[in-house]
Amino acid sequence: MKLVTVAGPPSSGKTAVILKALAHLQREGRRVGVVKFDCLSSHDADLFRTADIPVITGLSGNFCPDHYFITNIEDCAAWGRRLDLDLLVSESAGLCNRCAPHIRGHLAVCVLDHLAGVHTPRKIGPMLKTADVVLVTKGDIVSQAEREVFAFRVRQVNARARLLFVNGITGQGSWELSRLFDGAPDDAPLTGGRLRFSVPAAVCSYCLGETEIGEDHQHGTVRKIQIEEASRV
Amino acid sequence: MSDARNPCDPSVGPPLAGGPQLIGETAGRQAAALQESAGLRPSNDSPLNDSRCDEFLLLNRLPARAAHRTLRAWWDAQTWDFRTESGWDYERLAEGLAAFLSANEAVAGVPLLRSLEVRRGRDKDGQPEKFDLFFKPGDVVCLVGPTGAGKSRLLADIECLAQGDTPTGRTVLLDGCAPDPDSRFTGEGKIVAQITQNMNFVMDLAVAEFLRMHAESRALAAPEAAMQRVLEAAIRMAGEPFGPETPLTQLSGGQSRALMIADAAFLSPKPVVLIDEIENAGVDRTRALEFFVDQGKIVLLSTHDPLLALSGARRLVIRNGAVQMVIEPSPQEEANRLHLAALDRRLAGLRERIRLGGRLDEPWETLLGVGTNAIEQQPLSPGTSRANLGSQ
Ligand SMILES: Nc1nc2c(ncn2[C@@H]2O[C@H](COP(=O)(O)OP(=O)(O)O)[C@@H](O)[C@H]2O)c(=O)[nH]1
Ligand SMILES: [Mg+2]
Ligand SMILES: [Zn+2]
Ligand SMILES: [Zn+2]
Numbered sequence: 320m321k322l323v324t325v326a327g328p329p330s331s332g333k334t335a336v337i338l339k340a341l342a343h344l345q346r347e348g349r350r351v352g353v354v355k356f357d358c359l360s361s362h363d364a365d366l367f368r369t370a371d372i373p374v375i376t377g378l379s380g381n382f383c384p385d386h387y388f389i390t391n392i393e394d395c396a397a398w399g400r401r402l403d404l405d406l407l408v409s410e411s412a413g414l415c416n417r418c419a420p421h422i423r424g425h426l427a428v429c430v431l432d433h434l435a436g437v438h439t440p441r442k443i444g445p446m447l448k449t450a451d452v453v454l455v456t457k458g459d460i461v462s463q464a465e466r467e468v469f470a471f472r473v474r475q476v477n478a479r480a481r482l483l484f485v486n487g488i489t490g491q492g493s494w495e496l497s498r499l500f501d502g503a504p505d506d507a508p509l510t511g512g513r514l515r516f517s518v519p520a521a522v523c524s525y526c527l528g529e530t531e532i533g534e535d536h537q538h539g540t541v542r543k544i545q546i547e548e549a550s551r552v
Numbered sequence: 553m554s555d556a557r558n559p560c561d562p563s564v565g566p567p568l569a570g571g572p573q574l575i576g577e578t579a580g581r582q583a584a585a586l587q588e589s590a591g592l593r594p595s596n597d598s599p600l601n602d603s604r605c606d607e608f609l610l611l612n613r614l615p616a617r618a619a620h621r622t623l624r625a626w627w628d629a630q631t632w633d634f635r636t637e638s639g640w641d642y643e644r645l646a647e648g649l650a651a652f653l654s655a656n657e658a659v660a661g662v663p664l665l666r667s668l669e670v671r672r673g674r675d676k677d678g679q680p681e682k683f684d685l686f687f688k689p690g691d692v693v694c695l696v697g698p699t700g701a702g703k704s705r706l707l708a709d710i711e712c713l714a715q716g717d718t719p720t721g722r723t724v725l726l727d728g729c730a731p732d733p734d735s736r737f738t739g740e741g742k743i744v745a746q747i748t749q750n751m752n753f754v755m756d757l758a759v760a761e762f763l764r765m766h767a768e769s770r771a772l773a774a775p776e777a778a779m780q781r782v783l784e785a786a787i788r789m790a791g792e793p794f795g796p797e798t799p800l801t802q803l804s805g806g807q808s809r810a811l812m813i814a815d816a817a818f819l820s821p822k823p824v825v826l827i828d829e830i831e832n833a834g835v836d837r838t839r840a841l842e843f844f845v846d847q848g849k850i851v852l853l854s855t856h857d858p859l860l861a862l863s864g865a866r867r868l869v870i871r872n873g874a875v876q877m878v879i880e881p882s883p884q885e886e887a888n889r890l891h892l893a894a895l896d897r898r899l900a901g902l903r904e905r906i907r908l909g910g911r912l913d914e915p916w917e918t919l920l921g922v923g924t925n926a927i928e929q930q931p932l933s934p935g936t937s938r939a940n941l942g943s944q
Contacts, residue, residue: 474655476652
């Protein structure tokens with residue numbers, strides 16, 4: 320079974336393009352499944368089920384969705400193997416730009432959309448920098464020029480990745496994506512494998528659900544902002 | 553279909569090399585890429601000695617370079633706090649810098665396209681298509697047919713450089729050869745620039761700033777001159793003037809369409825331009841086509857506008873998922889095109905009058921000039937060529 324990690328900001332079009340690409344593979348008789356990682360709630364599962372794609376949803380609640388992902392992905396992969404899947408796609412929203420769910424040896428995909436603006440590639444962290452494939456969606460509503468500038472900006476932070484323009488509504492580019500999914504490494508080991516980028520070193524009380532503000536409530540590893548005092552005249 | 557006239561180097565492989573081979577190759581490269589990203593590559597020191605490097609530091613909000621000439625020297629000069637807590641380590645920094653610098657090299661060389669061929673596939677009933685299509689730089693070809701007839705499918709086949717592996721079974725050849733399999737799977741490898749009615753500028757920038765940004769991404773030798781050319785062309789097409797300081801988001805529909813067209817003609821590296829229904833955009837369409845033709849683009853127009861349709865070197869009639877007919881304009885159509893162009897200019901004049909608060913209260917004959925001999929000769933462009941068609 321191939322495992323592909325797909326990550327990208329919320330509403331960038333992950334579900335839409337995964338659906339389009341998997342439809343091509345289903346037509347070719349491949350068995351495909353999805354595991355959706357989200358924070359609080361997700362309606363994506365309904366969309367996948369409607370398309371006859373088995374899906375499990377994992378809600379990370381208080382955890383960084385990427386941390387939650389890495390502690391659960393093995394179980395999900397085992398589920399996929401029980402279903403005898405050829406391909407399991409993991410979708411996660413990468414809310415925390417500090418982390419990335421990409422695993423060494425497994426195809427890693429990052430989804431960005433043009434509407435987020437041409438500065439986006441420089442703001443997204445390891446999720447983009449460590450990806451093998453970068454998908455850019457919503458090219459149907461911005462100018463060709465903006466698409467070209469966007470591509471250049473992506474290149475500036477990740478020169479290695481394949482960059483594909485995909486349309487989540489018309490499916491343009493999704494066939495190419497399905498070829499990349501199909502060519503992903505098969506049965507790469509997961510247990511004992513490694514994330515491409517380390518998760519944060521810090522665990523603080525807020526990571527664990529603290530909500531009150533104030534020095535008294537700050538435990539664990541805490542990092543303080545350094546503020547230079549402006550000299551008064 | 554025979555490969556007898558395939559001029560490709562045998563090492564490239566036959567143009568109809570099937571899907572599996574392609575997928576195998578792609579998978580191979582992909583696996584190599586994965587391998588590469590799996591382990592840290594040996595981190596030799598990188599030079600850090602020019603303005604591009606300074607820009608990299610600035611963009612990543614990193615401390616500026618002082619007297620350091622290498623990345624390692626710069627890194628070692630940073631405080632321990634910075635090195636442990638900035639979220640960077642030396643390897644990632646070196647990789648980041650390398651990516652940043654190589655983005656510029658990647659855009660430098662733009663491949664020239666001498667011909668684009670679409671070898672026939674099959675229609676929705678599986679019947680063979682009747683035509684092979686051949687396009688060369690400067691061709692303007694119109695696609696006509698009702699919605700759902702298969703126009704988008706043909707455009708999609710060209711966009712993804714189909715190799716007999718799409719539902720139509722068509723095969724696309726560039727300069728007579730099957731495209732490099734890898735280029736099908738990267739945005740940069742794509743040969744098509746698209747302009748449609750739904751596209752807008754979403755960037756919050758002034759026209760000049762934006763054009764500079766695009767020129768910069770092309771690593772052009774003379775970005776200012778290129779910018780100027782786009783701006784002038786756009787203003788000439790748009791009718792209503794705008795300046796370099798106008799914010800993109802304040803451009804009218806016609807102005808932004810004109811800017812997109814001029815930009816695609818002069819700044820985009822893509823050799824094929826696909827234009828989807830720009831008829832009522834308030835742009836001088838004849839002029840727009842001239843710009844593309846002059847720049848040697850292959851223009852595919854999806855349109856039912858009579859003037860645009862007759863401006864093409866030919867029209868592909870698409871029905872039931874295949875090209876059913878290829879129409880070359882007759883001498884009568886050619887003559888009618890000049891009438892339509894005159895009519896178009898008249899209408900543009902009326903639009904301008906309305907815009908300026910004027911009235912249209914002349915008698916019909918003088919208002920539109922129909923029946924008068926007001927048709928100036930305005931050939932599309934001397935460069936416009938009629939491309940040959942494949943054998944039926
Ligand atoms: N115009 C346009 N809309 C898109 C495209 N891709 C996705 N969308 C829309 O963007 C919204 C968010 O997409 P979704 O797949 O749910 O994003 P996700 O949160 O990343 O999974 C949906 O309304 C999609 O229909 C695209 O290429 N073009
Ligand atoms: Mg989703
Ligand atoms: Zn995180
Ligand atoms: Zn925390």
